[in-house]
Amino acid sequence: MGKPTGFVPGAKYSGHNGQVLVTDLEVTITREGFGGRMSGTPKTVLARRQVEVEHKTAGRLVNGWVRITDARTGPRPRFEYQDANLVLYTWQRRDAFEDLVRLLA
Numbered sequence: 001m002g003k004p005t006g007f008v009p010g011a012k013y014s015g016h017n018g019q020v021l022v023t024d025l026e027v028t029i030t031r032e033g034f035g036g037r038m039s040g041t042p043k044t045v046l047a048r049r050q051v052e053v054e055h056k057t058a059g060r061l062v063n064g065w066v067r068i069t070d071a072r073t074g075p076r077p078r079f080e081y082q083d084a085n086l087v088l089y090t091w092q093r094r095d096a097f098e099d100l101v102r103l104l105a
Helices: 033-039 091-104
Strands: 011-014 019-022 026-030 043-047 052-056 064-069 086-089
Touching (some): 011 091
């Protein structure tokens, strides 16, 4: 399954509570704005080949999410908004985040 057609090295995927920056070597989750500050500090995940991705597709009335983890990731928090490895996104951004999931898979 090759790279999505819209992939640009260093591309940033902006979600509701954070952004995912993908380079050739690593994946970084950053937090900007109010929603981002509520979700925790920036987190860099190891090299892309060691990344695990969980994904829930957004619906018209329900946000989707992408959870990016590596071997160092601890247990999942009780609530999604407390998970430093999870980025929420809306229906309007679903195509970009589906490309991100295909890229990291």
